[in-house]
Amino acid sequence: MFCQSYNEFFQVLANPTNQTIINSLLKKPQNVSEIAESTKLEQSKVSHSLKRLYECKIVHVKRSGKQRVYSLNKETIVPILEIVDKHAQKMCPHCLKIEGSQRVHTNVLK
Amino acid sequence: MFCQSYNEFFQVLANPTNQTIINSLLKKPQNVSEIAESTKLEQSKVSHSLKRLYECKIVHVKRSGKQRVYSLNKETIVPILEIVDKHAQKMCPHCLKIEGSQRVHTNVLK
């Protein structure tokens, strides 16, 4: 039900699938089917990821009929992404150019 | 030589051994032997961890004779730890109480 430690929190942030979902939720809150659609990920995979994201309170949930609408906990996540992005730009501009990396793009943050 | 993406960065932060080393470097810069001593971790394990931490530029290195002195990139790491700590206190006070978790303790940050 809860994340047990800091490393669990970072572990969840490190997972590419979770990052893809975070990226998508940066745009707008979405229910599970919408997330699966927008990210091209399989439904059960999305559910498993959302479970972990929720345990760490990286996302919030709101029931709406049979749907569940997930939204990003921007208060915590956006500042962290901004710090990491600044870090990458300064310390490792190289890694910003890697193709196909699943990283979160800053432009979404602005 | 470099970290390839955001998920690598978070992955490195998520690892308990790396967290232990980060914790120790919060106190003061140390060479490899000192880190191994202060953390009770084996030398090669420490070296492997430091390699990953350095690739992500979470630590800096400075040669000093046969020693290598590692120091924490506080500019990036301290703000992230502060955000996560605030997050945990607010969203998941429970997880701050878990015994034996390898998490970074905030009091060191202040």
Next chain:
DNA sequence: AAAACATATGAAACAGTATTCATTTATCAT
């Protein structure tokens, strides 16, 4: 209450990462 839809869950298979241990490289002192 049955059918249809949305999401969650469990467990096995699989993949990726960390640890360990033996060895190597590098630097310093003699």
Next chain:
DNA sequence: ATGATAAATGAATACTGTTTCATATGTTTT
């Protein structure tokens, strides 16, 4: 140059987390 110390590296093993697939749960509609 040799021996001693400090740290890094490679590769095999062990470990842990992720994906997948089948199925279960829950809600709404008829």
